[in-house]
Amino acid sequence: MTAVPLILDGYLDELPIPGDDGLTARFRVISSPTDDATDETVFACRTADPHLAHVLLNLMQPGDLLRIGGHLALPGPTDEGGPRMDVDALELLARAPARHLAEMTLDRYGSYLVVFDPDVDTVPVFTEAGIRVGTAEHKDAVTHLIHAHESGSPPPSS
Incomplete structure (x- = not known):
């Protein structure tokens, strides 16, 4: 796999999934350079940083605007799986707007x-x-x- 350094802004697509060890997390980020749905790219992400995994699993919610940094792993011809972003930096840029009141x-x-x-x-x-x-x-x-x-x-x- 080839790893390309990358920083991007995007929205957390859904609740992150904890790794089996509880110290890692997998998640998806939707990024669009133009805010037009036809230009969106979904990045499959993971982090091995326990601190970032904790923040993602306990403090983030779908729709939060994030800035993530790390390395985009691009598979070669003999590698299995698709591209993924290995995240080692995370910044919350904006909270997701409240979609509705869940209770009285x-x-x-x-x-x-x-x-x-x-x-x-x-x-x-x-x-x-x-x-x-x-x-x-x-x-x-x-x-x-x-x-x-x-x-x-x-x-x-x-």
């Missing part, structure tokens, strides 16, 4: 509290004292419900 959360709108539940569209609204203001038909109607409560007018209908 409580959020604050000034002196009001709202409950977001990913399983339903309606949003209960309360004062800080725990007095129920009402239920917004969807998250975009929360501020309308709060304004109606503050002005003493009936809540808007959706």
Whole structure:
């Protein structure tokens, strides 16, 4: 195999897979010089560095933007397997955006509290004292419900 030094930026494709020894990791990185899907290249990667393996297995998630450095191993005519990146340097450039809320959360709108539940569209609204203001038909109607409560007018209908 021929090894070519390489540094590239790309997105972690899926959760890394631990090696049998627990000190290594395998993962894939998607890189695109133009951010166009037709220009994407998927790099099969592995690291033998226990520290990098720990970071990948415990702190990274799919969609994180990474800068990886190492050597691109290119197989010769008698080698089995395809090209792979042997990673010896890793930098997190940006966390993956939150794709959705996985569980019920409580959020604050000034002196009001709202409950977001990913399983339903309606949003209960309360004062800080725990007095129920009402239920917004969807998250975009929360501020309308709060304004109606503050002005003493009936809540808007959706």
